Amino acid sequence: MTSLDDRLRDLIRSGGPDAGSLRGDVTEVRARARRRTLRRRAAVGALGTVMVVLGAAGVVWAGASSAPNVVSDDTTLPQSPPSTVPTTTAPPRPSIRDVDFGDMTYDLVCDGRAATLTDGIARLPDTAESHFDVTLGAVSYADAEGDGDEDALVLLQCTFIGAETDSTLQLRVYGMGSGGEASLIGSPQDLENYQNSSVEGMTATVVVDQYAGGVPDCCPTSRAREVWRFDGSAFVLESSTQIPQPGTS
Amino acid sequence: MRRANPATLDFDRFFAEEFPAIVRAAWFVVLDTEVAKEIAQEAFCRALQRWDRIGHYDRPGAWVRTVAIRLAVRSRDRQRRERSVVESGMAGHSVDLDTPELDNIVLEAALRDLPRQQRAALVLRYLCDLDVAELAGVIGCKPSTARVHLHRGRNALAQSIGVPDDIAR
Numbered sequence: 001m002t003s004l005d006d007r008l009r010d011l012i013r014s015g016g017p018d019a020g021s022l023r024g025d026v027t028e029v030r031a032r033a034r035r036r037t038l039r040r041r042a043a044v045g046a047l048g049t050v051m052v053v054l055g056a057a058g059v060v061w062a063g064a065s066s067a068p069n070v071v072s073d074d075t076t077l078p079q080s081p082p083s084t085v086p087t088t089t090a091p092p093r094p095s096i097r098d099v100d101f102g103d104m105t106y107d108l109v110c111d112g113r114a115a116t117l118t119d120g121i122a123r124l125p126d127t128a129e130s131h132f133d134v135t136l137g138a139v140s141y142a143d144a145e146g147d148g149d150e151d152a153l154v155l156l157q158c159t160f161i162g163a164e165t166d167s168t169l170q171l172r173v174y175g176m177g178s179g180g181e182a183s184l185i186g187s188p189q190d191l192e193n194y195q196n197s198s199v200e201g202m203t204a205t206v207v208v209d210q211y212a213g214g215v216p217d218c219c220p221t222s223r224a225r226e227v228w229r230f231d232g233s234a235f236v237l238e239s240s241t242q243i244p245q246p247g248t249s
Numbered sequence: 250m251r252r253a254n255p256a257t258l259d260f261d262r263f264f265a266e267e268f269p270a271i272v273r274a275a276w277f278v279v280l281d282t283e284v285a286k287e288i289a290q291e292a293f294c295r296a297l298q299r300w301d302r303i304g305h306y307d308r309p310g311a312w313v314r315t316v317a318i319r320l321a322v323r324s325r326d327r328q329r330r331e332r333s334v335v336e337s338g339m340a341g342h343s344v345d346l347d348t349p350e351l352d353n354i355v356l357e358a359a360l361r362d363l364p365r366q367q368r369a370a371l372v373l374r375y376l377c378d379l380d381v382a383e384l385a386g387v388i389g390c391k392p393s394t395a396r397v398h399l400h401r402g403r404n405a406l407a408q409s410i411g412v413p414d415d416i417a418r
Contacts, residue, residue: 004403004407004412005375005403007412008371008375008403008406008407009375011352011356011410012277012356012371012372012375012376013375013376014352014353015277015352015353015356015357016273016276016277016353017272017273017276017282017285019269019270019273020269022268022272022273022282023265023268023269024264024268024269024272024286024289024290024293026260026261026264026265026293028290029264029290029293029294029297030297032290032291032294033294033297033298036294036298037298108295108316108319108320110323168323189389190319190323190389237391
């Protein structure tokens with residue numbers, strides 16, 4: 001006799017679109033990847049330009065403050081910097097703490113889409129009656145990869161606002177890339193049905209509602225405090241402790 | 250004359266071989282061929298950006314499938330329009346009974362009644378042959394949650410397609 005599993009397996013394998021009709025275009029994939037790389041380079045280039053301008057302004061300011069009587073004219077500027085300023089200084093190593101995670105573009109963050117946050121928030125349109133709000137949560141710092149450099153654990157919240165409302169919490173870890181940009185490390189972790197969260201180092205503590213099998217979807221059956229630790233490549237659930245739900249004794 | 254980069258050839262071949270399967274897997278979650286293709290393209294794009302690393306994996310297709318399924322589960326664009334589309338399509342559709350075509354329509358209608366995570370659990374179990382722990386890793390949830398998704402999806406699908414009680418256990 002055919003089991004239910006066999007029946008479902010047959011049904012699903014023979015269903016759906018015919019694989020023969022699903023050829024893709026690899027040139028489209030390559031073009032998309034190229035556009036993305038160019039955008040990233042442009043963003044890094046813009047950041048570098050800003051840093052150079054700020055650095056130059058700092059040198060001018062330092063020179064002006066050390067020689068207040070010098071007329072601001074090219075011909076009167078000192079030909080060499082004061083001896084107290086080294087002529088060749090190695091640029092400071094970029095730190096992940098310099099990254100403004102509230103003004104950054106994140107991919108795959110919400111509904112599989114990219115979100116560019118400004119002042120910690122982005123609104124992604126959905127339909128006329130609904131949208132997604134992406135907001136930056138807590139950020140904490142620790143060395144996730146053991147390379148001696150700090151990395152950042154970043155919490156992002158994606159909230160769907162429409163006829164129903166629900167939120168997903170995404171845990172991400174960023175390190176400082178060689179180009180001075182924040183670079184995603186390992187795999188993000190999505191958590192649903194969460195109530196609140198906090199971070200410390202490479203560990204996030206999240207209170208989540210849990211639903212047992214066979215119980216109607218309306219109501220969580222338990223609540224737990226979960227501790228998720230980033231192990232250098234992915235988040236691992238380190239502990240899950242049951243806690244009382246509000247309204248229960 | 251420029252010589253082709255071997256890594257380029259590898260990715261192109263990988264894409265040609267795996268793309269249809271990835272679209273099919275995504276389709277069972279989003280139930281829309283164009284959306285499934287778009288999701289697959291995005292998943293392969295991300296693989297290409299990391300191809301130096303992913304190209305050395307034993308099963309790079311599994312990585313792409315994971316990305317595609319996660320994108321599909323989180324994709325909402327057409328979710329609220331799905332039901333009306335399939336219902337209107339079925340209303341004007343005449344098919345012979347007991348044919349693969351009818352099976353497909355019934356399956357699609359039944360799947361539309363399920364949340365996407367349940368659809369993902371079903372496709373990963375029955376199309377991709379993953380066990381509960383593996384499919385939990387793909388969906389990005391705990392095994393206990395994945396087991397609930399699979400259990401509920403399996404029961405709901407059995408009821409929708411009218412599986413007799415003697416084999417629905």
